[in-house]
Amino acid sequence: GNSVTQMEGPVTLSEEAFLTINCTYTATGYPSLFWYVQYPGEGLQLLLKATKADDKGSNKGFEATYRKETTSFHLEKGSVQVSDSAVYFCAPYSGGSNYKLTFGKGTLLTVNP
């Protein structure tokens, strides 16, 4: 099955700081890679995805590049806002007979004004 090693938080930043959350994975086959975000009191929302090597997913100023050679999918944002405070989950997904979305442990991000 798949597994994920995700940078553990909590991460505390000031507004407009640069954000990196590291994620590496092991997976069967050739997975798609997702980042999900969970705001306080809510379910998970898809933040971005990449489905093949060297693809860059992006949304709301966040980016992540599918690095097959290093099996990594690090999340970055150039200038965080208070509204970005949430828990972020990295998740590879292989589909097929192993169609289980495997989540990392989650990284709590707090952005202070």
Added chain:
Amino acid sequence: DTEVTQTPKHLVMGMTNKKSLKCEQHMGHRAMYWYKQKAKKPPELMFVYSYEKLSINESVPSRFSPECPNSSLLNLHLHALQPEDSALYLCASSQSPQNYNSPLHFGNGTRLTVT
């Protein structure tokens, strides 16, 4: 707004009660999922339905009983729960489980407290 709707948002039940959680989606998705999330932990998969048939049961205790009446609805029937079953229960859907390019869409969950 989420496209997966879960009801109720909050539920408090005693250990002898029977209750049901409901989930609905109208995106034409053919895979539906139940996840359980404890505080400060990632979601854990409980069940997967593929084309209205149960395809994955992650060794969930029988006091949790899923049901998929049609392609848009998913229920989770609860009976004789324990306090440690208190958690956020998340429903999700995707186009099909075999399509690994298709992300899961989650509802906002039902926060369950067992007293």
